[in-house]
Amino acid sequence: MRLYDYVLSPSCYKVRLMAALSGVKLEIRPVDFHPGAEHRGPELMALNPGGSIPILEDGDLILTESSAMLGYLAAKAAPAWLGSGAPEETARIQQWLSFSHRLTASLGGARLHEMLLRPGDIGALQANGIAALRELEAGLFEQKMRGNRFLACDRPTIADIACFPYVALAPDGGVSLDPYPTIRLWSRALRSLDNFIEMPGIHRLHELKPEPRPCPDEA
Amino acid sequence: MxxxxxxxxxxxxxxxxxxxxxxxxxxxxxxxxxxxxxxxxxxxxxxxxxxxxxxxxxxxxxxxxxxxxxxxxFPIPEADQPGRRFVDVGVVRVRCSPLRAVENFLDIAHFPFVHTDILGSEPHTEVEDYKVEIREEEDEVWATQVKFYQPQAAKSASGGITTEYMYRVPAPTCSVLYKTCPPRPGEWDVIALFVQPLAEDLCDVWPWMALFDDETPLTDLIHFQQTIFLQDRSILENQIPRLLPLDPGMEIPTRADLTSVAYRRWLKRHNYTYGAQLVAQ
Known part of the structure; x- marks a missing residue:
């Protein structure tokens, strides 16, 4: 399975992360997205006329949408990430998979503007990003009240992986995560999963120091 | 003024x-x-x-x-040396003082914590003594005999090595580093950070490299350097105060910070203060 990949792209990172979590080995084909704009060159445009990355190639199958790639990796190697199949759970997964595009357009757009000087209305991108974050915070809080730590149920699914990267990288686009405690807990839960991998801007969890306790002499 | x-x-x-x-x-x-x-x-x-x-x-x-x-x-003589590959890494904008971007580039103590498992790793966190001077004739800051243990010092490195570094600051917002060149012992890889000051607290950073490495594809070299720099970016954007303090009352440096101390002293001497904070607030 070959991934056309850019190391700084949150959408490419979704696929790398899902592959790591589900134990799938990817063949990485680095794409010079910046500064070379290789994704707009003839070789990649032939593969994906949409001119975007990631692109996932597996035999005859060519995927250009990251949500489809997450579904494919999970179905192939780790079906538990697709949820239990219960109607409500399935619906929630689809709901958040679709929602993740709003994060890409808003927070992702703000990040490209602030970091790699791509054109855009930064005020509108940030405002839309904040609106999406508020919705996500409310959604995660409601889940918490139902006893669920993740977006669709009490275990992570492809919906969480679809939403996580652009949220975690919101500060790169000048959008703070400070106002969203439930998002931060959710992010922490995802980062503590076995086989989690990081990307630039998403740091690994550092070991917590031991609980402070009074010195025996003082007790 | x-x-x-x-x-x-x-x-x-x-x-x-x-x-x-x-x-x-x-x-x-x-x-x-x-x-x-x-x-x-x-x-x-x-x-x-x-x-x-x-x-x-x-x-x-x-x-x-x-x-x-x-x-x-300023001259970079290695830019005229045959056999080197020149890599334009591309621009990255950072909401920080241009001087802070350079100072971060000069620091090695953060490697194990920010560039974990690439340029450093715990428990190899010690910065050994190194030499720092302001060379009067060239009017540049130089740090030499800098050594650090690195799990993956360069794209061309296969496994951990103790890397040797030299740093120079030839212009207020530019720094050039020389580091051990894994495929060619005896030569130095050159990695430069050219910083364009947009405002006192905003800059465009243009990393550039001149390497001896005939094997690694260009895109991999770019991605390696972009990975490193993007790990720094989120740290740089959160430094306080936003401007680089030149008032010695503000911070307490350690021995590992000698390059930074010399850089700040050199900035002050030349009145290079765009992006600097002169009096502690």
């Missing part, structure tokens, strides 16, 4: 390979400028009022200045 010394210095304002007749609009120390190719294919930089600004094309980048540079762009 304080900006005057820095106005007469050279700054990177674009990649020559990406320049066209249409040009790009950008900012230099608060002033809008336009960088474009003229009818003869030469780089041209103009200020807001149509004033033609000084231009130089060196190390893959276009350099300009709002003032009158007294010297050419």
């Amino acid at each position: 304080n900006d005057d010394a820095m106005r007469d210095e050279w700054y990177p304002v674009g990649l020559f390979s990406q320049l066209d007749r249409g040009g790009r609009e950008t900012t230099l120390m608060g002033a809008p400028i336009k960088v474009a190719l003229d009818a003869n294919g030469a780089a041209k930089v103009t200020g807001e009022d149509g004033r033609v600004l000084p231009v130089s094309v060196r190390y893959g980048h276009i350099w300009s200045s709002l003032g009158e540079p007294r010297k050419p762009v």
Whole structure:
């Protein structure tokens, strides 16, 4: 399975992360997205006329949408990430998979503007990003009240992986995560999963120091 | 007044390979400028009022200045050495002082914590003693005999090695580092950070490399350096105060910070204070 990949792209990172979590080995084909704009060159445009990355190639199958790639990796190697199949759970997964595009357009757009000087209305991108974050915070809080730590149920699914990267990288686009405690807990839960991998801007969890306790002499 | 010394210095304002007749609009120390190719294919930089600004094309980048540079762009002799590959890494914007971007580049103590498992790893966190000087003749800051254990020092390194570094600061917003070259012992890989000051707390950073590495694909070299720099970016954007403090009352440096101490002293001596905080607040 070959991934056309850019190391700084949150959408490419979704696929790398899902592959790591589900134990799938990817063949990485680095794409010079910046500064070379290789994704707009003839070789990649032939593969994906949409001119975007990631692109996932597996035999005859060519995927250009990251949500489809997450579904494919999970179905192939780790079906538990697709949820239990219960109607409500399935619906929630689809709901958040679709929602993740709003994060890409808003927070992702703000990040490209602030970091790699791509054109855009930064005020509108940030405002839309904040609106999406508020919705996500409310959604995660409601889940918490139902006893669920993740977006669709009490275990992570492809919906969480679809939403996580652009949220975690919101500060790169000048959008703070400070106002969203439930998002931060959710992010922490995802980062503590076995086989989690990081990307630039998403740091690994550092070991917590031991609980402070009074010195025996003082007790 | 304080900006005057820095106005007469050279700054990177674009990649020559990406320049066209249409040009790009950008900012230099608060002033809008336009960088474009003229009818003869030469780089041209103009200020807001149509004033033609000084231009130089060196190390893959276009350099300009709002003032009158007294010297050419600083030399990097390795740029003329045969067999090296030159890598334009591309611009990254950072919401921080241009001086802070350079200072971070000079620091090695953060490697194990920010560039974990690449440029450093715990428990190998000790910074051994190294030498720092301000070379009067060249008027540059130099740090030499810097050694650090690195799990993956370069794209061409296969496994952990103790890497040796030299750092130099030849211009207020530029730094050049020399590090052990895994495929060619005895030579140094050159990695430079050219910083374009947009405002006192905003900059465009143009990393550039001159390496001995015939094997690694260009894109992999770019991605390696972008990975490192993007790990720094989130740290840089959260440093407080935003401007680089030149008042010694503000912070307590340790031995590992000797390069930074010399850099700040050198900035102060030359009145290079655009992006600096002079009095602790």
